[in-house]
Amino acid sequence: MRGVISAAGYVPYRRLDRSEIAAFFGSGGGTGTRAVASYDEDTTTMGQAAADLALRAATAGPEAVWFATSAPAYLEKTNAAAIHAALRFDPAVSALDFGGAVRSGVGALHAALAGRGRTLVVAADARDGLPAGADEASAGDGAAAVLVGDDSDGPVLAEYLGGACRTLEVTERWRIPGGARSRAWEERFGAHVLGPAAAEAWQAALDASGVDGTAGIDRLAVTGLNSRAVATALKAIGAKADSLVDPLINTVGNTATAHPALLLCSALEHAAPGETVAVVALADGVETIVLRAGEAIADHRPVAPIAGQIAQRGSLSYGRFLAWRNMVTVEPPNRPAPARPSSSAANRRTDWKYGFTGSRDRSSEMVHLPPARVSQKGGAADDMDPAPMAHSTGTVASFTVDRLAYSPSPPTVFAVVDFDGGGRVPLELTDVDADEVHVGMRVVPTFRRLYTADDIHNYFWKARPVRDGASGAEPPGASL
Amino acid sequence: MSSHGITDRVAVIGMGCTPFAEHWDASLDDLIIDAAHSACRSASIAQGGIDAFWFGTSQSAASGLGMAGPLKIQGKPVTRVENYCATGSEALRQACYAVASGAYDTAMALGAEKVKDGGYQGLNAFPIPADGTQRTLTAAAMFSLMLPAYADRYGVDRDELRYVAARIASKNHHNGARNPLAQFRREMPAERICEMPAVAGMLSVFDCAGVADGAAAAIVCRAEDAHRWCADPLYVKGLSVVAGTGAGSLDPDYDYTTMPECAQAAADAYAQAGVTDPRSQLALAEVHDCFTPTELVLMEDLGFSPRGTAWSDVLDGVFDLDGELPVNTDGGLKSFGHPVGASGLRMLYEVWLQLRGAAPAERCIPDTDRTLGLTHNLGGYPGEIVSFVGVFGTERGH
Numbered sequence: 001m002r003g004v005i006s007a008a009g010y011v012p013y014r015r016l017d018r019s020e021i022a023a024f025f026g027s028g029g030g031t032g033t034r035a036v037a038s039y040d041e042d043t044t045t046m047g048q049a050a051a052d053l054a055l056r057a058a059t060a061g062p063e064a065v066w067f068a069t070s071a072p073a074y075l076e077k078t079n080a081a082a083i084h085a086a087l088r089f090d091p092a093v094s095a096l097d098f099g100g101a102v103r104s105g106v107g108a109l110h111a112a113l114a115g116r117g118r119t120l121v122v123a124a125d126a127r128d129g130l131p132a133g134a135d136e137a138s139a140g141d142g143a144a145a146v147l148v149g150d151d152s153d154g155p156v157l158a159e160y161l162g163g164a165c166r167t168l169e170v171t172e173r174w175r176i177p178g179g180a181r182s183r184a185w186e187e188r189f190g191a192h193v194l195g196p197a198a199a200e201a202w203q204a205a206l207d208a209s210g211v212d213g214t215a216g217i218d219r220l221a222v223t224g225l226n227s228r229a230v231a232t233a234l235k236a237i238g239a240k241a242d243s244l245v246d247p248l249i250n251t252v253g254n255t256a257t258a259h260p261a262l263l264l265c266s267a268l269e270h271a272a273p274g275e276t277v278a279v280v281a282l283a284d285g286v287e288t289i290v291l292r293a294g295e296a297i298a299d300h301r302p303v304a305p306i307a308g309q310i311a312q313r314g315s316l317s318y319g320r321f322l323a324w325r326n327m328v329t330v331e332p333p334n335r336p337a338p339a340r341p342s343s344s345a346a347n348r349r350t351d352w353k354y355g356f357t358g359s360r361d362r363s364s365e366m367v368h369l370p371p372a373r374v375s376q377k378g379g380a381a382d383d384m385d386p387a388p389m390a391h392s393t394g395t396v397a398s399f400t401v402d403r404l405a406y407s408p409s410p411p412t413v414f415a416v417v418d419f420d421g422g423g424r425v426p427l428e429l430t431d432v433d434a435d436e437v438h439v440g441m442r443v444v445p446t447f448r449r450l451y452t453a454d455d456i457h458n459y460f461w462k463a464r465p466v467r468d469g470a471s472g473a474e475p476p477g478a479s480l
Numbered sequence: 481m482s483s484h485g486i487t488d489r490v491a492v493i494g495m496g497c498t499p500f501a502e503h504w505d506a507s508l509d510d511l512i513i514d515a516a517h518s519a520c521r522s523a524s525i526a527q528g529g530i531d532a533f534w535f536g537t538s539q540s541a542a543s544g545l546g547m548a549g550p551l552k553i554q555g556k557p558v559t560r561v562e563n564y565c566a567t568g569s570e571a572l573r574q575a576c577y578a579v580a581s582g583a584y585d586t587a588m589a590l591g592a593e594k595v596k597d598g599g600y601q602g603l604n605a606f607p608i609p610a611d612g613t614q615r616t617l618t619a620a621a622m623f624s625l626m627l628p629a630y631a632d633r634y635g636v637d638r639d640e641l642r643y644v645a646a647r648i649a650s651k652n653h654h655n656g657a658r659n660p661l662a663q664f665r666r667e668m669p670a671e672r673i674c675e676m677p678a679v680a681g682m683l684s685v686f687d688c689a690g691v692a693d694g695a696a697a698a699i700v701c702r703a704e705d706a707h708r709w710c711a712d713p714l715y716v717k718g719l720s721v722v723a724g725t726g727a728g729s730l731d732p733d734y735d736y737t738t739m740p741e742c743a744q745a746a747a748d749a750y751a752q753a754g755v756t757d758p759r760s761q762l763a764l765a766e767v768h769d770c771f772t773p774t775e776l777v778l779m780e781d782l783g784f785s786p787r788g789t790a791w792s793d794v795l796d797g798v799f800d801l802d803g804e805l806p807v808n809t810d811g812g813l814k815s816f817g818h819p820v821g822a823s824g825l826r827m828l829y830e831v832w833l834q835l836r837g838a839a840p841a842e843r844c845i846p847d848t849d850r851t852l853g854l855t856h857n858l859g860g861y862p863g864e865i866v867s868f869v870g871v872f873g874t875e876r877g878h
Contacts, residue, residue: 439628
């Protein structure tokens, strides 16, 4: 039996209230919110966050990481390798990018389910659109990760029953490399070509998976960037209204490449043993995947349920949203921009910079962040073990708000963090409002992009507050 | 620790100091020449009579050539030293030890910095290639960590402590207003400083040192030779440098209410100089007030106030110009300005003037029988400090 071993979604903390767009421009926007990647997040860091959540719930790590996005942080250089390093995978684990196309996310997932081995499929997207346009408002940023394997790799949450695809060469949604926004042909044309393709792929997938008709599907997610085509497909499929998975458009927005996997994760968080789950993704044709939840789903306890992540949100002004997306250029502090990190220096310290791993002195037990060869306590030399800290929780011992330092989004909030079980390190805080920080605040490390210099993204770790997502309560603090 | 010191073996026989200012019209070379020539005139010694040179600059030049060239020092050893903001004191320390060793009869220590050609406000370290994980906070933000930590540890109301910090800045502005070489010569009431917007933690711009260009120089010789050039030399009583391991950024026991490296350097220098009660023995202290919380905590680290009491001593005026122990009588980094490599020698310049009765009348310290002065100079940040403490006196012991 092959299928989903573990799955998790990641929704960034900030939300743009779409009504702010109309308040600024007099039109556009719409209702609800969209998730916004922080200025220090990109598809690689969001993908890492989702992958980390998925793996925390898994018993075995992957043999390969496949990363799909339409907004890669790098071309030519493999973005999955940064996720690989931040998750401290063995070098023998393969890391591959599925580049460029929105369809690559569901395609990578489908390929993994139909393939062999333990494969961690990570899909992430950060979606832009010109101000006041439909894409800007309807899109969202986020990621999802699905660990695919056989029942020998661990309990299967959902068995892969089968799937089908239809491929179309059609210029319906497109963007050239480096383009600031994607373009779309008239929506009705997309519905015209994608609707029938969806109906065909749907029937083929049902046949392949041995499910008796649309009525045999308990949870159905249909997604695509062309909302008219999605509606057409739903009609063609004959979907039952009560089987439809919340498309998350009103809260998160359409995360494009990540969305099929994100909706699958969401569906699995609610599925009962024996329920069938289907994903239909419309992009340059159709990918359809059908799964059946296994007994193990009853014990599926997501580390951070998507509903909880949606609830624990911080608001973001439209002005700051535009600045974060480089749609407006704001005056930076009058300080020199940081220099590019040294590739050779970074390579020597990959396990620190990406893996957030310090060292623990065997004799004194003192944790050194960054790792050290000579101990601060006792002076023992070259007698330390790795001290992975990425899953540690810490406490703010002291903090300051720096309004002078260079930052892509001033002010810089900085804290001295003391970790439970040992280890202190001064870290920048993120996903936080300056006036909610206090001594004693509980924080966890989070993998972020500090800045970019000479086209080199400088990835390292920050800390973010531990928030009570389960309660769904509005977090404290003023809006940015 | 075997720190034997060189007490009374080396004397300062001449000093020079340029105005500290935004010297848009003066180059680093100009500042070096002005300070060096001024020091030579002060000691009535020709530059050719000086045997060796130590050149302290943090970021303005890279080798001894930066000093040998403008001064046209012919065929002599010139060494550039750097130890963050303690660079000037480090140049002095090397020159003193060279003379004490017997290697040279005379030596010059010169510190100079040209910071205002960078085009940015504040001080900016030039980047050493690294892995990109190092902090990018400003020094102001790092030192701002000390005020809330101090308030919490000693139960001082934060608003009151904010006033205490402003009171320190105000005192230094008061002193700097009486110093023709100082960058800022305007008095500034503490109340107004408290009203200014915060730029880092609780600190406003007026809690930060002035950023200036400048240079200062000292000429030293063997103590027994001092009177050949100078009727009233200063004798070196104790010199100490302690470099931390960065423990404060590693060790959860560190609480940002002290700078242990400064306390260690002070203990070492006091032992060398025979100082047992600095508050009653020192005539004045020039300390590294890069930010107002730094001066507050230093009053305790240097042993001037018992732990947890410096804040009230500040309010009581203990460290005012006419106080029990005047601190930063020349305005300090706050008002005199902080050309990084020059500041340590600038501090000595004030001790040189005050102990010998050569300071301008409007900022003379009280007339006491105290003959010792202290300079304290640090680099780095709370938790990772390199600290210098020097003790100097007008009386030579046995």
